[in-house]
Amino acid sequence: MQQLMTKESLDKFLNEEFPQVSKNFKILDVNDQSFSMLMYITEEHLRPGATVSGPTMFLLADVTFYLATLSIIGPKSLTVTTNCSINFLRKPNEKNLTSKARILKLGKTLSVGDVLIYSEDIDEPVAHASLTYSIPQK
Amino acid sequence: MQQLMTKESLDKFLNEEFPQVSKNFKILDVNDQSFSMLMYITEEHLRPGATVSGPTMFLLADVTFYLATLSIIGPKSLTVTTNCSINFLRKPNEKNLTSKARILKLGKTLSVGDVLIYSEDIDEPVAHASLTYSIPQK
Amino acid sequence: MQQLMTKESLDKFLNEEFPQVSKNFKILDVNDQSFSMLMYITEEHLRPGATVSGPTMFLLADVTFYLATLSIIGPKSLTVTTNCSINFLRKPNEKNLTSKARILKLGKTLSVGDVLIYSEDIDEPVAHASLTYSIPQK
Amino acid sequence: MQQLMTKESLDKFLNEEFPQVSKNFKILDVNDQSFSMLMYITEEHLRPGATVSGPTMFLLADVTFYLATLSIIGPKSLTVTTNCSINFLRKPNEKNLTSKARILKLGKTLSVGDVLIYSEDIDEPVAHASLTYSIPQK
Numbered sequence: 258m259q260q261l262m263t264k265e266s267l268d269k270f271l272n273e274e275f276p277q278v279s280k281n282f283k284i285l286d287v288n289d290q291s292f293s294m295l296m297y298i299t300e301e302h303l304r305p306g307a308t309v310s311g312p313t314m315f316l317l318a319d320v321t322f323y324l325a326t327l328s329i330i331g332p333k334s335l336t337v338t339t340n341c342s343i344n345f346l347r348k349p350n351e352k353n354l355t356s357k358a359r360i361l362k363l364g365k366t367l368s369v370g371d372v373l374i375y376s377e378d379i380d381e382p383v384a385h386a387s388l389t390y391s392i393p394q395k
Numbered sequence: 396m397q398q399l400m401t402k403e404s405l406d407k408f409l410n411e412e413f414p415q416v417s418k419n420f421k422i423l424d425v426n427d428q429s430f431s432m433l434m435y436i437t438e439e440h441l442r443p444g445a446t447v448s449g450p451t452m453f454l455l456a457d458v459t460f461y462l463a464t465l466s467i468i469g470p471k472s473l474t475v476t477t478n479c480s481i482n483f484l485r486k487p488n489e490k491n492l493t494s495k496a497r498i499l500k501l502g503k504t505l506s507v508g509d510v511l512i513y514s515e516d517i518d519e520p521v522a523h524a525s526l527t528y529s530i531p532q533k
Numbered sequence: 534m535q536q537l538m539t540k541e542s543l544d545k546f547l548n549e550e551f552p553q554v555s556k557n558f559k560i561l562d563v564n565d566q567s568f569s570m571l572m573y574i575t576e577e578h579l580r581p582g583a584t585v586s587g588p589t590m591f592l593l594a595d596v597t598f599y600l601a602t603l604s605i606i607g608p609k610s611l612t613v614t615t616n617c618s619i620n621f622l623r624k625p626n627e628k629n630l631t632s633k634a635r636i637l638k639l640g641k642t643l644s645v646g647d648v649l650i651y652s653e654d655i656d657e658p659v660a661h662a663s664l665t666y667s668i669p670q671k
Numbered sequence: 672m673q674q675l676m677t678k679e680s681l682d683k684f685l686n687e688e689f690p691q692v693s694k695n696f697k698i699l700d701v702n703d704q705s706f707s708m709l710m711y712i713t714e715e716h717l718r719p720g721a722t723v724s725g726p727t728m729f730l731l732a733d734v735t736f737y738l739a740t741l742s743i744i745g746p747k748s749l750t751v752t753t754n755c756s757i758n759f760l761r762k763p764n765e766k767n768l769t770s771k772a773r774i775l776k777l778g779k780t781l782s783v784g785d786v787l788i789y790s791e792d793i794d795e796p797v798a799h800a801s802l803t804y805s806i807p808q809k
Contacts, residue, residue, distance in 0.1 A: 274443055275442075275443075277438070277439050277441070300415070301415050303415070304413075305412055305413075305472050305473070306472075306473060311457055311475075311476045311479075312450060312453055312454040312457055315450055315453045315454075315479075316450040316453075319449055319450055334443050334444075335443070335444060337449075337483065337486075338449045338483055339482065339483055339643070339665070340480070340481065340482050340483070340616050340665060341449075341453075341479075341480070341481050342478070342479070342480035342481075342618050342756035342801060343478065343479050343480075344477065344478050344775070344776075344783050344801060344803065345475065345476055345477055345478070346775055346776040346783055347776065348475075361758070361760055361787075361795075361796055361799050362758075362760040362761065362795070362796075366642070367615070369758050369760055369799070371785070371799070371801075373775075381775075381776070382775055382776075385775050385783070385785070385801065387756060387758060387785075387799065387801050389615070389616060389665075389758065477781070477803070478754050478803060480618035480663060480756050482637070482638075482645050482663060482665065484637055484638040484645055485638065499620070499622055499649075499657075499658055499661050500620075500622040500623065500657065500658075504780070505753070507620050507622055507661070509647070509661070509663075511637075519637075519638070520637055520638075523637050523645070523647070523663065525618060525620060525647075525661065525663050527620065527753070527754060527803075550719055551718075551719075553714070553715050553717070576691070577691050579691070580689075581688055581689075581748050581749070582748075582749060587733055587751075587752045587755075588726060588729055588730040588733055591726055591729045591730075591755075592726040592729075595725055595726055610719050610720075611719070611720060613725075613759065613762075614725045614759055615758065615759055616756070616757070616758050616759070617725075617729075617755075617756070617757050618754070618755070618756035618757075619754065619755055619756075620753065620754050621751065621752055621753055621754070624751075
């Protein structure tokens with residue numbers, strides 16, 4: 258798929274539109290085969306048992322698939338999640354998370370795909386999310 | 396279903412185990428037919444378009460079903476979400492959210508059910524989540 | 534919600550559009566609060582362990598939510614499922630299944646809701662499905 | 672992952688345990704990186720609009736992930752689906768389907784992964800399913 262946004266323009270978009278959360282994220286790689294991010298894990302994301310909370314992994318999956326979609330369709334900030342099904346696979350470490358998105362369908366009104374979430378020092382994925390985004394029509 | 400925890404013991408549990416997030420939540424109603432909560436929405440939960448973020452609604456669904464399960468099985472803090480499928484139905488207001496959980500199956504190892512999320516001043520639900528929790532075995 | 538189709542017109546629609554499967558189903562109840570069906574279970578739907586197969590329960594959930602949606606919007610046969618998340622809760626008997634649908638959102642382009650599946654002689658539901666249908670635009 | 676069952680032993684298992692449906696399926700490829708199947712589409716699987724029904728794609732996803740799991744853990748026929756979330760991406764042709772499974776976690780009690788479904792003569796996948804199977808404990 259052809260991209261409309263570069264890593265730099267996505268970084269700028271993230272900072273301007275989501276100032277509350279943008280400091281926690283870094284875009285790692287954007288190309289026509291792959292979209293990956295890093296999330297800095299801090300005290301607020303932890304849970305009993307020395308692990309990262311489920312809602313934190315959901316947030317990373319959501320942001321990753323949103324930006325992966327915008328990298329193709331351009332900066333339509335009102336694109337909204339309509340469905341997410343997430344499986345929690347393993348207990349993450351108290352360390353940073355990374356993510357890798359795959360777009361399975363990009364139609365006029367819907368973007369559908371999935372995101373794998375990884376925890377530093379664990380080889381296998383810690384979560385897998387399938388997401389659907391609705392793309393606003395002009 | 397018989398309850399093992401009262402509203403008071405659940406409040407205490409939430410404060411002790413989840414000090415990072417407990418101030419945002421209030422348990423509204425606990426009885427054998429119903430479990431409902433309120434989430435105080437603040438600046439950090441908002442998104443462009445004067446609305447509440449998807450991950451915030453996920454967090455409320457997750458906390459609600461967790462506590463609804465513990466109200467029956469007792470304070471097993473290592474109970475973990477294994478799956479959540481959430482549908483976002485309507486745009487919430489920039490106001491507080493409430494939730495209502497329903498337990499569909501409570502077995503020895505799994506608790507399965509769903510949660511409806513409501514936004515103040517909107518009659519119909521803004522999100523619907525189906526969740527599965529894994530219950531730790533001694 | 535106001536209904537556009539009666540039980541009789543839905544029965545006729547089912548027979549004409551889905552002749553391969555209509556003989557297996559019976560619409561039990563259609564009103565503005567409730568939509569329920571019965572599925573006749575035969576040899577082809579069984580699985581080892583004296584039970585009904587998962588795909589059979591999926592089929593009943595899919596047909597039930599489809600007809601529940603059409604009962605409100607009218608006979609638009611090209612309405613298609615876009616997402617279904619189903620939890621299998623208990624082992625059904627080798628007996629007929631019944632279903633009960635709930636519509637949570639009916640917008641211009643999407644119908645979202647859930648279906649509970651019951652097995653004869655078991656009080657609690659055997660499966661719970663959340664479904665999204667896409668409604669074709671003229 | 673190490674395999675406990677070969678293509679031949681899986682074929683035999685499918686014929687013995689699922690005589691109602693085994694004639695519709697063919698195992699294409701079994702190795703430690705990949706598990707793929709073919710489903711023969713006949714009149715009974717079709718729907719209005721010259722396409723294959725959603726429940727047929729669900730059935731293929733379910734059978735594929737079941738056999739992919741058994742290829743690793745051995746012939747435990749009472750392994751059961753606990754959750755499936757399926758996204759329907761594109762309209763299939765009235766032709767045979769193929770599937771490709773990926774196991775993301777294989778623990779003592781749960782197998783979690785996903786399946787892509789393809790329709791002959793269409794390059795992109797027509798459906799994507801995430802599945803969880805519960806593995807019986809002796």
